[in-house]
Amino acid sequence: MKETKEEALVNILVLGSGGREHALAWALARSPRCSRLFAAPGNGGTAGIAENVAGLDIEDGEAVAGFARENDIGLVVVGPEALLVAGVADAVRSAGIACFGPDAQGAQLEGSKTYSKQFMETNGIPTARYASFTEPEPALSFARELGVPVVVKADGLAAGKGVIVAETAEAAEAAIRGCFEGAFGEAGSTVLVEEFLTGPECSLLALVAGGRAFFMPPAQDHKRAFDGDLGPNTGGMGVYSPVPIVRAEELAAMQDIMRCAAAATAADPFANDYRGVLYGGFMLTPKGPSVLEFNVRFGDPETQVVLPLLQSDFVDAACAIADGRPDDVELAWSDAWAVCVVLASGGYPGAYEKGKVILGVDEAGALPGVTVFHAGTARNADDELVSAGGRVLNVVALGDSFEEARARAYEACACINFEGKRYRGDIGKRAAAGRGAWE
Ligand code: AMP
Ligand code: GLY
Numbered sequence: 001m002k003e004t005k006e007e008a009l010v011n012i013l014v015l016g017s018g019g020r021e022h023a024l025a026w027a028l029a030r031s032p033r034c035s036r037l038f039a040a041p042g043n044g045g046t047a048g049i050a051e052n053v054a055g056l057d058i059e060d061g062e063a064v065a066g067f068a069r070e071n072d073i074g075l076v077v078v079g080p081e082a083l084l085v086a087g088v089a090d091a092v093r094s095a096g097i098a099c100f101g102p103d104a105q106g107a108q109l110e111g112s113k114t115y116s117k118q119f120m121e122t123n124g125i126p127t128a129r130y131a132s133f134t135e136p137e138p139a140l141s142f143a144r145e146l147g148v149p150v151v152v153k154a155d156g157l158a159a160g161k162g163v164i165v166a167e168t169a170e171a172a173e174a175a176i177r178g179c180f181e182g183a184f185g186e187a188g189s190t191v192l193v194e195e196f197l198t199g200p201e202c203s204l205l206a207l208v209a210g211g212r213a214f215f216m217p218p219a220q221d222h223k224r225a226f227d228g229d230l231g232p233n234t235g236g237m238g239v240y241s242p243v244p245i246v247r248a249e250e251l252a253a254m255q256d257i258m259r260c261a262a263a264a265t266a267a268d269p270f271a272n273d274y275r276g277v278l279y280g281g282f283m284l285t286p287k288g289p290s291v292l293e294f295n296v297r298f299g300d301p302e303t304q305v306v307l308p309l310l311q312s313d314f315v316d317a318a319c320a321i322a323d324g325r326p327d328d329v330e331l332a333w334s335d336a337w338a339v340c341v342v343l344a345s346g347g348y349p350g351a352y353e354k355g356k357v358i359l360g361v362d363e364a365g366a367l368p369g370v371t372v373f374h375a376g377t378a379r380n381a382d383d384e385l386v387s388a389g390g391r392v393l394n395v396v397a398l399g400d401s402f403e404e405a406r407a408r409a410y411e412a413c414a415c416i417n418f419e420g421k422r423y424r425g426d427i428g429k430r431a432a433a434g435r436g437a438w439e
Contacts, residue, residue, distance in 0.1 A: 009035040010315065011072050014050065015088070016059045016079025017043050019171065019342075019375035019394040020300035024077055025050045027307040031315035038071065040064075044385055059083055061091025068097045075100065075319055078276070081297050089276075098322035101276040102296050106265060109278070110296040113155050113192050119378050120291060123264045125257055127291045128283075130194040136180050143172045143194045149196040154179050156187030165196065196291025199284040200438045201292070202243050203302050204254045204395035207317060208278045210326035211266025213258045214317075217242040217309055217333055218251060219302040220431065225349055227426045234334070234349045235391055239340045241305040244402050245435045246284065254282055254289045261294065275419070277320050302396045304373050305338035339405040340396045341413050342375070346420025348390035355380065355419060356387040356418040364412040369398040371419030372412070387418055402432060 010033055014025050022045035028034050042052035048210030057063045059082065066074055076092045078084055078101035087104040101107075108115040114132040115326045119125075129146070132155060132323035133139035143150050143166075152175035162184045166172035172193075179188035202220055206213035219241040226229035258280050279295035279302075307314065312332040320328035344350035360378065365372045373396060376389015395412045399405030406428045413423055430437040 008033050010074035010319065011298065012075045012077065012315070013040060013053075013064075013068055013071070013073045014042070014046070014077045014079065015040055015064065015083055017041050018079065019373045019391065020298050020303040021079040022046050022373040022375070023304045023307050023394075024079060024298065027310060027314040028077065028318070031313050033313065033315040036071070036120040038073070040067070043374050044377030044379055044388070045372075045404055047100075047302050047379065059086050059088065061088040064088055065091045065095035065097065068092060068358065069095060073097060074149045075315070075322055077101070077318060081107065081110050081295060081379070084276075085157060085298055098319060099275070100318045100322045102265075102274045103272055105272040106274040107296045109294040111157055112391045113153050113293070114190055116294050117192070119264065119270060120263075121295075122269075125260060125261055125291055126288065128195040128197050130192050132192045134189055134190055136176055139176045139191050139193050140173060142286040143176060144169070146193065146195055148172060149192040150389070151196055152176055152179065152191040153194060154184040154188035155190035155192060156184070158184040158187045162187055171253070197283040197285050197290055197292070199286065200245060200435075202246055202250075202254070202282050202284055202289070204235060204251075204258055204280045204282060205299060205302060205306065206258050206262060206278050206280075207276075207329060207331070208262045208265060209275045209320050209321045209324050209329065211263045211274075212326040213255075213406070214326075214329045214331050215255060215258070216306045216331070218246055218254070219243065219299065219305055221299070221302060222424060222427055227424050229430075233348055236242065236301045236346075237342045237344065238340055239301045239305050239404070240428050240431065241302070241309060242337070244431050245438070247435075250283040250284050250289055254280060257289065257291060273324060275312035275324055301340050301342060301375075301394050304396050305340045308338055308371055308396055308398055309334045309336060314367075334398070336398045336400060337402045337405040338396060338398050339402070339409045339428050341396050341409045341423050342391050343395060343413060343416060344391050344422050345387055345389070346422050348422070352390055353420065354386070354388050356388060356420060358385045358392070358416065358418040360416040361385065361393065364395060366376075367397075367408060367412050367415070369408050370412045371396045372416070392418065392421075402428065406432070
């Protein structure tokens with residue numbers, strides 16, 4: 001007999017503190033099945049819809065499991081990859097509590113780029129030619145063989161900073177030596193040297209359980225700090241979903257690759273009963289989509305545009321994935337377009353000041369189709385909303401067309417003010433111009 005919604009009420013704990021976690025909490029809170037909702041540590045945005053939990057060491061799986069038991073949590077949703085690599089999902093599941101996110105072995109798909117490449121090779125998944133090294137000299141000679149540009153990657157987690165695209169032989173050498181000399185700490189003790197691929201990038205995220213993949217609409221991030229894709233890489237300055245420039249055959253090829261990867265997470269030698277999000281980062285090369293990386297969690301800021309398009313119940317889907325019940329996963333998507341513009345602190349991704357009072361968030365959120373997710377905010381002693389990070393707010397707008405969503409997002413950005421506010425003015429501009437803008 002199917003449980004009624006009331007019988008299936010569940011207390012939920014979200015782990016993490018960024019815009020992604022605010023979007024996760026927002027989507028969970030919309031479900032009639034969500035009873036108490038906790039965010040640890042959460043941020044100024046989750047504080048409005050969940051109970052923020054201070055002082056819990058979220059990298060400590062036993063501590064998380066203990067908190068979950070004490071608070072009768074039925075579902076733990078893990079945001080950041082570092083927690084998954086640290087085995088938080090293993091500890092929560094061992095305590096008999098459902099957890100959305102793969103165990104530590106599954107998380108190696110993101111935690112070790114060499115492991116991830118071996119997974120791709122074993123399963124015939126298209127990816128750039130590469131080799132991995134534990135000493136500089138053979139790495140330098142392989143880089144010379146590939147020619148420039150060439151890509152140098154630290155094997156382990158480096159908070160999104162461990163990838164260097166070297167345009168010259170000198171830059172390649174400096175990158176390789178820098179990795180081995182500890183530029184990315186322990187993460188760089190193994191180094192991948194990789195063929196440089198060209199084309200637009202596109203992310204395709206899937207919920208995965210029982211070796212099956214359930215797709216979200218594709219998304220496209222803007223990683224560079226400044227307009228025109230100039231300046232240093234950031235955690236993401238804007239994103240949209242779906243992606244107007246992706247061709248139908250490319251989407252089908254990406255889905256085939258993700259299905260193959262999902263099936264492999266349930267088959268030898270990678271069998272680990274993967275339960276969570278598998279994030280495929282693709283380059284749409286002239287020869288077809290090629291995997292740049294797998295991530296083992298929701299994207300940030302991709303989540304902020306994808307979850308507002310979800311029309312079915314997110315708690316139902318998250319519980320089915322966490323319980324390993326793929327037959328019960330149902331996802332229904334709106335056919336709207338979503339665009340997100342990130343409001344950052346002046347100076348980000350370099351040094352920036354925190355504690356700037358933020359005005360206009362409610363006015364922005366009252367505009368048609370607009371939702372404002374908090375990425376780095378807090379409340380000060382006077383209970384004012386203040387900036388507390390490099391990326392401060394994620395302004396998301398839905399529209400019936402890509403242009404309408406873009407225009408609404410920018411209208412909302414103009415309503416919000418804090419000292420030093422900075423954002424890119426060209427999120428989606430290249431995509432609106434068509435695929436030719438990449439050729
Ligand atoms: P990753 O963390 O592996 O996704 O790499 C971060 C960024 O580096 C990607 O989003 C790409 O912009 C770039 N990148 C990574 N690998 C390659 C490659 N093989 N060719 C060209 N660009 C790459
Ligand atoms: N937006 C890129 C990521 O989440 O890895």
